[in-house]
Amino acid sequence: MAVTESSVTAPPPGWGRRFPRDEKLFFVVIVATTALMTAFAIGWVLWSGHNVPRATERTTPAAFSAQVQAFSKKYADDQGRAWVPPGTDAYMLASRYSWYPELVLQAGQEYRIWISSGDVLHGFSLVGGGQNLNLEIAPNHSFGVRLTPDDPGRYRIICNEYCGLGHQEMTSFLTVVSPAEMSQHVADAGTTTGGTGSSGSGTSDGALKIEADAGGALAFDVTELTARAGKVAITMSNPSPLPHNVAIKGGGVDVKGPVVFKDGTSTVSADLQPGTYTFYCSVPGHEAAGMKGTLVVK
């Protein structure tokens, strides 16, 4: 213990000793480095274009879901992909376990995309095409992300904030198309009011009626349905802020109704022989979480 002031286990005799040169020099160097780094970082935040989005709004799952629904009603095609004309704000809802709708953007255009959650915390993570962009998505808050995609392509989006047992299935894409493709699509779509809005045509003539859980649980209100052989229709109403649909599969049948949001109605129908089929919600992760039932056709 010759030169060190004292052992670490016994109290020191006194603190009179001055700082040695090494420690003085080092302290000055690290404080200066810290100050320089802070200044550089401030400069970057203020003057570079590469920053965390500042636009956020307070909202609620129900309110944001209504905005998403209005947006997708206007712009979505029958594949559930929303083609966003330049200059239009886009909307995307994160919920267990999907990103909805899938956005199609025009290359070289600046867009603002509003993202929020309909249920729990999610992590928006753009990982495709050499990108790596990550944001925290919370219910009651929306993020307005400004984005100018350069090259056409399909860029993968995943969720990177643990959100439940189907977290690893929560993936989608951001599609970027050339200006020619976008204007072609807009021309083709013409004046049609778009695909994935509610499709509540006539719930009459014996269609089976079911409802999605209003509180946001991934479940229908019934798990068993019976019907007579022939044309079978199931109508699902959705009082929750999450996207749902109803679909039928089994015995060579595989049909899906449109995905709808709060207060929307989704109908699916098929010609069924006697037998047992499954009705379910085809939004990723929902069937696995229990949003399904048995359809017995006699």
Add this chain to the structure above:
Amino acid sequence: MAIAEPLPRVVSIDRPETSRTCTVTGLRIYAGAQALTLANAVAAVLALAAGGLFGTLIGLSRAPALEFLGPGTFYAALTGHGVAALVLWPIFFEVAAMVFASSILLNARVWSMKLGWLSFALMTGGSIVLLLTILLGDASVMFTAYPPLVATQWFYIGYLVFAVGALGAIVNFALTIVAARAEGAQEGSLPLITYGVGCAAILALLSILSGLVALIPAWVYANGWTGTLEPIVYRGWFWGLGHTLQYVNVIAMVVAWYGIAAFAFGAGPVNQKFTRFAFVLYLIIAVPVLGHHFLVDPSIGTTTKFVGGTAMGFALGIPSLMHGLAVMGGIEAEMRARGAVTGLFGWLKSLRFGHFATASLTCSLLIFAVGGWSGTVETTLPLNLVNHNTMGVPAHIHSVVVGGTTLAFMGFAYYLVPLLSRRRLWGGRLATVQAYLYGGGLLLMIVAQTWAGALGVPRRTQSIDYGGGTPGGWDASMNLNGVGVAFASTAGVLFIVIMVATLVLGKRTDDPAELAEPAFR
């Protein structure tokens, strides 16, 4: 040394107790203090075993070449890993250090053995409840438990009971020091280890109080007694607990560094003022840094994010760098005093790198240094965009908590446990192998996880298949991580084996040469 006035009743210790004198350090060790320290140390090692087991399972399963856990099991095991490895293991060990630093190191008795054992019982009981709810699959919410995700109410109860137990240990720590000084057992400045542990205890107090504010409403919400719980508010209070707690771990790690240096090399810091000032800097700067958890959150202002997360985060590097210099400098000064004066680095040749103390201290310093770099990058506001919730975050966590704190605790335990139990460390050079294997495995994991994070691989995710078509390098990086996990886990098991074998089979001895072998020539 006589006391002028009678002690205030609340502080005086009114019980007889046997003691012995340590043949190595000359310290007066009371039976109660020894038992309480060892009990908490043993509980810590058991928690480490649980955390390590969970970690091995998930680390191997996340290698796409192996992937053997389904979502239900994976997320339960991941929650268990977070709770056992990041909460239970460090806090139990820190309580052991608190008992040690307030009583044994001061030649004093614990203020209240009743409070000590009650705290231990609460912490143990809370841990068991926590782990049971996780094993039953009713609490797969990660150790962060962000609402609106909810677990069974017993999960929160387990957390709260554990927290209250730790609070009791902190109170006991403070009053033990007061009593020791009042009884005249200790005078003047506190020894450096006690001073450092005291700083850790203050931060621990702040973090637990913040945790109570976060977890009690979460428990209420989980029971369905309130309609909503704003997730960003919960995150604020939770990280008031969570990140402040990481600085408890950092301070405790630094204390372990000095402890190892003292036992192994007879070295202390060259200047007490510098070192103690560095400890106080942690106290001043640690709390606002919780802001770095919000860097890419909505509804929080850029200034708040920058000042709390980035500016304070940079500042917090200053005390760690100071300690880095002080620990190494102390050893260097000691070696130079003993005659090693060749060139700049000649003193390194005096260190026995085949000794477990040199091995664990070197690995701990090195890997913590890597973690300091990744932490600084990730706390920089714009840089967090490419880091948040990618594998870059576990890369940082495993650098500082496992490479830094856990390795330092292991090295310190290799002295503490033999000295307290008076049994020679079992396995001889096995402890050295363990330290290097752990360090090497961890470095491989960190390289792999940093690579994966740079590619955008997500954390806390059971499978990265996504139906095919994920970016190149995703599978390769996570498979490499699996290799690192295999090495580190083996070394982890080795540590548990050495500790248990020492307590059960270690040769009974009082010989300083056998209990605390020096690590220099």
Add this chain to the structure above:
Amino acid sequence: MTKEANRRFETPGSLAIMLIYLAMFGVFWLLSFVYLGLRWAIG
């Protein structure tokens, strides 16, 4: 230079190690901004 350092400083070896680490640290931190620019997706 080594003899100079040995005379002026009490723990020149440790000081050298820490200064080298600090320099590497700064370089890697700055390189991260380059990486951010390469992975850029939003404006």
